[in-house]
Amino acid sequence: MISTTLLKLHGKPGEKTYSEVTMVTIKQVSEKAGVSSATVSRVINDTGTVKQKTRELVMQAMAELGYRHNVVAASLASNKTHTIGYVVPELHGSFFGAMMGGTEQALRQAKKHMLIATGHSDAQIEKEQIDALLSRRCDALILHVEAVSDEYLVSLVHQGVDLVVVNRFIEEIGDNCISLDNVKGGYLATRHLLDIGHTQIAYIAGSLFKADGKKRLTGHQQALADMGVEYTDNLTYEGNFQAKSGTEGIRALVARGAKFTAVACANDEMASGAMIALRELGRRMPEDVSVIGFDNVDFASYLSPGLTTIDYPVQKIGSMAAHWVLERVYGHSHHEYQHILSPRLILRGSTSSPE
Template identity: 70%
Template sequence: MVTIKQVSELAGVSSATVSRVINNTDTVKEKTRELVLNAMSQLGYRHNVLAASLASNKTNTIGYVVPELHGSFFGSMMAGSEHVLRKAKKHMFVATGHSDEALEMQEIEALLSRRCDALILHVEAVSDDYLIHLAKQDVPMVIVNRYIEDIGDNCISLDNVKGGYMATRHLIEQGHKDIAYLSGSLFKADGVNRLIGHKQALAEAGIEYNPELMVEGDFQAKSGEAGVYELFDAKQHFTAVACANDEMASGAINALRARGKQVPEDVSVIGFDNIDFSSYLTPALTTINYPVRDIGAMAARWILNHAYGDHKMTLTHILEPELLVRGTTRNL
């Protein structure tokens, strides 16, 4: 096995300089860096990350659990994290929990067994108690898109109640009273909290909540489509639809058009998240902006603060939603 000492002898530099090149520090002159890299190439040197981690007690890897890899939401979130972590010369191991309690726990334990320095968790099925217990262990852990009061300092989330409220209030301000609501999965915190916000806006306006105008979906486009068909089949009257996310809103629009309704001339539709495609629909989708990339970046900053002692990072634990008015809503 080629050693750092052999590389240093061939390059004509000290072993400490070789270590600085391996760790990609900024204190090595470019000419010296090239000498070391050429020597490593000639000798076939491979840096032993495992040995280095045993010596430093750090692997410079962060375990990342998300429900799935489908769609732009989780891609944007992970991209925000990766951008911050890569600048700090850290790496991500990504696993999927598929909103299943046993799978989420299995993936968390697998990442811990691989000696990840810290965890970023977007988990939906494991209990608050499990996460509270995990937070008390030695591995730094931040939870995204979920707020648990007992470990609030470990959480980075959006104010989903406020976002749900803002979406429905926008429809009410446009004169709508018969507002259908397509919720996300109600075993998920964001699905519950966005529905709470919807109900708050109705109550504030003196509009009675009608459970017959609410259909539970699963945050997928097909469930938005199915929800609108269910409302039509039940002969429910509505002039607007508030959707728990943009994917469901796109499915809802397809179903409305299939039943001969124009958006927004006949029915207004509002989404939630502001994922990439929402502004490319025709007309462009009115939605609630979820700064998902910013939340991913904030989670990475939390990790750098708590796992690596980089306390220069400013943290915001609860991010604010924003109403984006586009073409799918109009005054009644």
């Protein structure tokens, strides 16, 4: 319906939209340059062999006509879109932005683009979005999905879909997963508290039905065991990863008469909530009680005292995912990646030796 010839343009004059008005084709370029369209394609894609002389001729013609490559047509013909589909739960907050930033940086150099969709932690929506991205023929998918089952993802991989699952580990397709060692993170946090002399350590856990919540707690327990400190449920409170549950956690622990000189939290939000409760109770930090978080979110350093925490290398996870795709899907070599990343301790003012 929309054509190259201006004659066929519809709509009132002055209202021609971009795609209607300019559509110089490879054909026109080839005619102007006196070569075949195949040759023009070759210079555009830098494939095959083209004499320097002809290449210049073509470039000249493209410049003069104001040619713009039509990637859609190229994708159809070549069956490659150079596009990565990306599904994340949400766009707001700093976590996914950082992750996508890591991916984008690696992908930009390779001239790949990202098509972004949100899954809202809803299985139905997640599937629809994956479907839509597949319909758009993305060359690969990067998925941070939370509601969809392991089996579903496994089946996609078995169908031959090139995808990498981030921040989630599925044994059966471990090679397609890139995730953080959460047990180690939990271990590192509590180990730090133990190392500086604490023995009475409360723990505010994340939702235990979530893999991350459970693993971080496991790490906490392992650290205690390693250092010969007995673990007790009395010192543990199960929160839900929200700031408020950190506040409630401290109140609940105090209410049940738990004695502690330090508290480890399964994420920074809960740690900040815990700090609010501790301040209300008149406990100084870190003098009376040390607090450690997990994730190292942006605001951790803005809290006072600055929050000691475990760094979640989220940007790195994003870039690892990109490297996986570059190496596995596009066959670019020299793109190394690991499947399990290690967290590390970030020391700030919220922890110190007990007095």
